[in-house]
Amino acid sequence: MPTPRNTGPLYLRFAHDLQERIDTGQYPPGSRLPSEPELSAHFGANRLTVRQAISELERAGAVEIRRGVGTFVRRPVVRATIDVDPNSARLDVDGRSTPLPVHGLKGAEERTVEVAVGPDAASDRQAAEHLRLPTSALTRVDTLITASGRPWAVSGYWVATRLLPAGFTESRESRNTTVAVAEAIGIDLAYDWRSFSAIAADIADARRLGIGAGTPLLVREGVNCAPDGRPVLYVRRRIHGENASYVLRYRTWRRTDQEPGGTDTGD
Amino acid sequence: MPTPRNTGPLYLRFAHDLQERIDTGQYPPGSRLPSEPELSAHFGANRLTVRQAISELERAGAVEIRRGVGTFVRRPVVRATIDVDPNSARLDVDGRSTPLPVHGLKGAEERTVEVAVGPDAASDRQAAEHLRLPTSALTRVDTLITASGRPWAVSGYWVATRLLPAGFTESRESRNTTVAVAEAIGIDLAYDWRSFSAIAADIADARRLGIGAGTPLLVREGVNCAPDGRPVLYVRRRIHGENASYVLRYRTWRRTDQEPGGTDTGD
DNA sequence: AAGTGGTCTAGACCACCGT
DNA sequence: CGGTGGTCTAGACCACTTG
Numbered sequence: 125m126p127t128p129r130n131t132g133p134l135y136l137r138f139a140h141d142l143q144e145r146i147d148t149g150q151y152p153p154g155s156r157l158p159s160e161p162e163l164s165a166h167f168g169a170n171r172l173t174v175r176q177a178i179s180e181l182e183r184a185g186a187v188e189i190r191r192g193v194g195t196f197v198r199r200p201v202v203r204a205t206i207d208v209d210p211n212s213a214r215l216d217v218d219g220r221s222t223p224l225p226v227h228g229l230k231g232a233e234e235r236t237v238e239v240a241v242g243p244d245a246a247s248d249r250q251a252a253e254h255l256r257l258p259t260s261a262l263t264r265v266d267t268l269i270t271a272s273g274r275p276w277a278v279s280g281y282w283v284a285t286r287l288l289p290a291g292f293t294e295s296r297e298s299r300n301t302t303v304a305v306a307e308a309i310g311i312d313l314a315y316d317w318r319s320f321s322a323i324a325a326d327i328a329d330a331r332r333l334g335i336g337a338g339t340p341l342l343v344r345e346g347v348n349c350a351p352d353g354r355p356v357l358y359v360r361r362r363i364h365g366e367n368a369s370y371v372l373r374y375r376t377w378r379r380t381d382q383e384p385g386g387t388d389t390g391d
Numbered sequence: 392m393p394t395p396r397n398t399g400p401l402y403l404r405f406a407h408d409l410q411e412r413i414d415t416g417q418y419p420p421g422s423r424l425p426s427e428p429e430l431s432a433h434f435g436a437n438r439l440t441v442r443q444a445i446s447e448l449e450r451a452g453a454v455e456i457r458r459g460v461g462t463f464v465r466r467p468v469v470r471a472t473i474d475v476d477p478n479s480a481r482l483d484v485d486g487r488s489t490p491l492p493v494h495g496l497k498g499a500e501e502r503t504v505e506v507a508v509g510p511d512a513a514s515d516r517q518a519a520e521h522l523r524l525p526t527s528a529l530t531r532v533d534t535l536i537t538a539s540g541r542p543w544a545v546s547g548y549w550v551a552t553r554l555l556p557a558g559f560t561e562s563r564e565s566r567n568t569t570v571a572v573a574e575a576i577g578i579d580l581a582y583d584w585r586s587f588s589a590i591a592a593d594i595a596d597a598r599r600l601g602i603g604a605g606t607p608l609l610v611r612e613g614v615n616c617a618p619d620g621r622p623v624l625y626v627r628r629r630i631h632g633e634n635a636s637y638v639l640r641y642r643t644w645r646r647t648d649q650e651p652g653g654t655d656t657g658d
Numbered sequence: 659a660a661g662t663g664g665t666c667t668a669g670a671c672c673a674c675c676g677t
Numbered sequence: 678c679g680g681t682g683g684t685c686t687a688g689a690c691c692a693c694t695t696g
Contacts, residue, residue, distance in 0.1 A: 338450025
């Protein structure tokens with residue numbers, strides 16, 4: 125049984141106190157917490173101290189703060205689920221793209237945000253390593269995927285500059301950037317590897333996604349390779365953690381039939 | 392080019408200002424930022440406001456704060472990588488466990504922290520749904536995996552109480568809980584599905600992992616099933632996001648030979 | 659002992675939301 | 678308009694680390 129804080133900083137005690145009230149149903153999902161002045165009076169502490177406690181709950185995902193309205197207990201989140209076929213390494217079939225089905229994501233669009241040649245940040249060096257090229261030989265395409273108009277994910281695509289046709293940097297919108305790149309360079313792409321990790325949103329990503337710095341992001345990285353096995357494309361996508369879940373189904377692989385016309389985002 | 396904040400709250404402007412100095416190498420990785428009083432004087436703002444800016448950078452993972460010492464620019468993190476064989480759904484081969492190789496994780500141990508019968512929280516209801524049983528019929532085993540003595544991941548294992556032998560709740564330590572469960576119930580387990588997502592550490596997990604609430608966690612969920620396909624075991628593991636990355640290799644599947652005696656954590 | 663970050667207070671003003 | 682949360686200040690004391 126975890127200790128119910130009778131020691132330590134006040135704001136942590138208050139946070140645990142409030143969390144317990146949420147857990148026991150005293151503040152059920154959707155309900156409003158007492159206002160900051162009310163809690164301040166109740167705990168006999170300064171409003172800033174109470175705010176720090178509430179801030180802990182918000183960072184932990186337990187409450188949602190609505191400015192000018194109040195602080196509310198969050199309901200369980202519903203994630204979009206993305207099926208990853210553990211067995212198929214092919215991205216294209218018969219020249220047509222077969223993006224993975226995404227369930228629970230509506231009205232998705234992928235828009236190019238920025239195109240840079242020969243960048244040199246941490247992720248650029250990562251890409252260079254994976255593609256076995258110097259950063260100066262790479263072009264990076266950054267995109268933003270929105271769903272129903274709201275930011276859903278940011279992605280970076282790295283590919284050798286010399287493979288890209290001259291006009292490529294002009295294309296500003298596409299339904300699936302991986303497929304667009306594959307078509308532009310005229311190479312049939314297959315998966316080499318993919319990886320999943322979690323990071324805190326840095327300040328730049330936070331701004332583009334309209335979330336706070338430090339919000340958990342699900343990171344999907346991967347390399348696509350040519351038929352001869354040479355790595356060609358490195359992708360690094362950051363998705364607001366609450367919005368997605370990648371699923372590997374090992375038994376009976378079948379497309380779920382809910383969400384007809386499921387969005388294809390290149391996942 | 393992202394806007395260099397000339398508007399908005401002071402603490403965000405300061406945060407962007409400092410982030411830019413980090414990006415441009417004015418404050419290189421490992422270096423110390425000016426102290427809070429120094430920054431306070433430099434920006435001409437209250438120390439609390441400066442602290443709020445630094446707090447943004449810390450949440451974004453850009454700096455590390457060491458109490459009594461200073462605030463330092465973080466170096467790139469090194470993650471343990473866990474290979475996921477996309478093609479094999481079998482957990483046991485010839486009655487021996489074949490856990491997945493983990494690279495970069497040293498001195499791992501899994502210890503049972505708590506055993507509960509018939510719980511009823513959000514994740515318990517999730518488990519009940521996946522196993523198609525009421526929560527009252529389930530036993531949950533919580534474990535903590537440490538690496539070199541430091542917390543690495545917390546896990547929950549849910550299984551039908553009636554399948555477990557009487558003495559199972561006594562076992563306090565095992566090298567691999569999934570295998571221990573499989574042996575205890577005498578069923579050969581295979582993967583049904585696995586999923587990856589990212590969440591903010593809630594207050595309970597944060598305490599067990601020794602991190603702050605809201606820290607990004609990589610969540611691996613999964614169901615293991617019996618040979619006849621019935622779901623038997625539901626696992627939900629939360630790993631400090633910075634510490635792990637799951638990798639699916641689609642080409643030449645081979646065990647990497649670095650990290651000999653690689654730890655087996657049931658991944 | 660000196661310097662660092664961590665917590666807390668009291669009070670003020672602002673921005674946003676609903677009625 | 679009144680109530681909510683968001684930002685900022687000035688000042689105080691504490692806990693921790695290093696020399």
